[in-house]
Amino acid sequence: MESASQAEPLKAPAPEPEELKALVLSVIQGEQDYQVLLNMLEPVTLGVQGLQGDTALTLALLLEEVEQQAELNDQLYALVKDEGAPALALTESGVILAQNPAAQNLFGTSKGEGIARLGVSAQDFRDFQQRIFQYEGPSLLRTFPPLSDPPCDDNTLPLIFIGLYNGEHQTFLLRAVECQWSDSIDKALEDIFQLTDAERDILACLAQGMNSEQISHKRSRAVGTVRQQIKSLLGKMGASSQVQAVALASAIGSQSYAQQSSHSAPQAALSGYPLELGELMRGQRRVGWRRYGANGGKPVLLHGSYFGAGEFPQDREWATRHGLDVIVPERLGYGRSQPPGKGEDILATQVEDCLAVLDALNIPRVYLASHDSGFMYALALANRHPERASGILAMSPSAPFQDKDSLDYLPRQHRVFMWAARHAFWSVRLLIRLGMVQMRKLGPERWMEAVFEGVPHDLEVLQAPSCRQGTLGTYGFNLNQVGKGYELDLEVSMARDWAPLVRQAEVPVCGLVGGKNMATPPNFVRSLQALNPGIVLKEISEAGQTLCLTHTDHCFRLLAECVDGSLEQEHWLLTGGEGLV
Numbered sequence: 001m002e003s004a005s006q007a008e009p010l011k012a013p014a015p016e017p018e019e020l021k022a023l024v025l026s027v028i029q030g031e032q033d034y035q036v037l038l039n040m041l042e043p044v045t046l047g048v049q050g051l052q053g054d055t056a057l058t059l060a061l062l063l064e065e066v067e068q069q070a071e072l073n074d075q076l077y078a079l080v081k082d083e084g085a086p087a088l089a090l091t092e093s094g095v096i097l098a099q100n101p102a103a104q105n106l107f108g109t110s111k112g113e114g115i116a117r118l119g120v121s122a123q124d125f126r127d128f129q130q131r132i133f134q135y136e137g138p139s140l141l142r143t144f145p146p147l148s149d150p151p152c153d154d155n156t157l158p159l160i161f162i163g164l165y166n167g168e169h170q171t172f173l174l175r176a177v178e179c180q181w182s183d184s185i186d187k188a189l190e191d192i193f194q195l196t197d198a199e200r201d202i203l204a205c206l207a208q209g210m211n212s213e214q215i216s217h218k219r220s221r222a223v224g225t226v227r228q229q230i231k232s233l234l235g236k237m238g239a240s241s242q243v244q245a246v247a248l249a250s251a252i253g254s255q256s257y258a259q260q261s262s263h264s265a266p267q268a269a270l271s272g273y274p275l276e277l278g279e280l281m282r283g284q285r286r287v288g289w290r291r292y293g294a295n296g297g298k299p300v301l302l303h304g305s306y307f308g309a310g311e312f313p314q315d316r317e318w319a320t321r322h323g324l325d326v327i328v329p330e331r332l333g334y335g336r337s338q339p340p341g342k343g344e345d346i347l348a349t350q351v352e353d354c355l356a357v358l359d360a361l362n363i364p365r366v367y368l369a370s371h372d373s374g375f376m377y378a379l380a381l382a383n384r385h386p387e388r389a390s391g392i393l394a395m396s397p398s399a400p401f402q403d404k405d406s407l408d409y410l411p412r413q414h415r416v417f418m419w420a421a422r423h424a425f426w427s428v429r430l431l432i433r434l435g436m437v438q439m440r441k442l443g444p445e446r447w448m449e450a451v452f453e454g455v456p457h458d459l460e461v462l463q464a465p466s467c468r469q470g471t472l473g474t475y476g477f478n479l480n481q482v483g484k485g486y487e488l489d490l491e492v493s494m495a496r497d498w499a500p501l502v503r504q505a506e507v508p509v510c511g512l513v514g515g516k517n518m519a520t521p522p523n524f525v526r527s528l529q530a531l532n533p534g535i536v537l538k539e540i541s542e543a544g545q546t547l548c549l550t551h552t553d554h555c556f557r558l559l560a561e562c563v564d565g566s567l568e569q570e571h572w573l574l575t576g577g578e579g580l581v
Contacts, residue, residue, distance in 0.1 A: 084175075118143040193236045347492060348380075379502065386506060393511075512537075
């Protein structure tokens with residue numbers, strides 16, 4: 001590889017600090033595209049000099065501001081995607097910052113409109129704020145959604161919101177107090193309290209803050225009839241007042257909603273071959289894991305990449321066909337596995353997480369598979385606990401970067417991140433945060449454009465209809481911890497020398513390399529064999545970084561042979577990758 005000292009000199013001036021600051025803030029606020037920032041930083045990554053001192057200082061000082069704005073973006077994004085009860089985010093002046101679909105449908109409002117559209121007066125909003133600030137806790141705000149056929153003012157139906165204040169971002173987050181329960185809970189109310197259909201509906205109306213007159217209008221019944229039904233349901237429930245009945249109804253509704261939300265199945269588990277999700281606690285940390293294929297078959301532990309965690313149906317299908325029981329501990333910072341504590345070693349934590357998952361599933365020994373940067377973690381597990389690992393099949397493996405290695409061959413986005421990890425690791429977090437804004441801007445159907453910008457072969461693979469289910473599933477998997485997993489991967493791969501892991505590997509290691517892989521091309525990956533001649537590599541010329549998706553059957557067939565011990569490495573070396581496909 002060409003050394004950094006041989007690279008062409010810087011051909012474009014480094015960005016001016018004020019220009020860079022304005023651009024970063026416009027990107028994090030969604031006003032400009034992330035690619036504009038990459039264009040500005042690219043000349044620095046191609047030159048022999050780093051960022052100028054004042055430019056680097058500008059970026060460093062921006063980090064906290066970007067983190068705060070990104071945190072707000074995360075909250076607003078989660079709110080907008082919330083499919084539950086109506087929810088809103090308001091500024092201190094009562095302007096709508098964000099709303100979920102239920103609130104938008106209910107009020108017909110748009111971002112930027114004021115509280116008057118919610119049926120809230122300026123004085124009511126001031127009183128709501130005063131209660132929060134004075135008592136330092138949540139408060140209630142009564143709204144009046146518009147009706148297609150509005151009744152008289154006395155019968156206008158209110159909707160109560162409970163609101164909290166976020167002092168760091170000066171915003172109010174509100175969620176409607178609604179009483180929603182499943183059919184099974186509804187049947188329980190009927191069986192236990194002998195409530196009629198009408199009484200159960202009235203109970204829900206009471207929980208929403210309606211009085212007898214408003215319920216009368218909603219149900220098109222006489223007020224006297226409604227009052228008699230309220231009296232009847234209070235007697236059946238043993239409640240001395242409407243307050244007690246409402247408290248019970250609200251508790252039932254919120255509990256059933258929380259249970260429904262926390263146990264929702266991923267899209268991948270709803271069709272075709274199943275994907276099992278599990279988690280365990282290791283100390284104070286949560287560790288998530290996935291399982292697919294032939295449960296109880298030949299055990300394989302997969303260190304998956306951001307597109308290799310079982311979301312793609314072809315993975316689950318071919319694992320099952322080849323009799324492989326694939327266990328995927330979610331890597332640190334991805335999915336549900338929480339990052340290690342301050343000062344804890346990343347590789348050691350990941351290894352112990354894997355062992356904890358295997359022990360929980362009563363699996364003593366496995367064959368290891370890996371995608372992309374997962375190769376580092378597979379090596380660490382095999383080296384530290386050879387009694388638990390039989391060998392490694394690495395798909396699209398990377399190799400250790402040396403200080404002398406040029407990054408010029410990499411696609412622009414990869415090069416910017418690698419350069420930042422090598423020369424100014426503190427800036428990685430800033431770039432990742434800005435990248436998350438871009439991914440969310442593109443949405444679940446197009447998020448891969450932000451990751452595979454400048455890599456047309458792999459982008460085309462992920463945009464294929466056959467991969468749609470997987471790309472949708474991995475969208476949430478990657479954004480769940482706002483890019484923390486990628487930051488940890490860069491810290492392991494770029495900020496430390498992991499070449500000793502390669503040299504010390506004593507278990508059999510086979511690698512599949514895509515000839516069209518622009519991020520870790522074959523010539524670069526072959527440096528693994530210079531570190532450890534026992535490593536066997538084979539190239540599939542028409543594949544890229546996504547070879548585990550384009551050649552799924554081949555990968556799992558080869559993995560099954562590795563697990564069985566029937567792979568003849570000498571034959572594999574002679575035939576070449578194309579001969580195996």
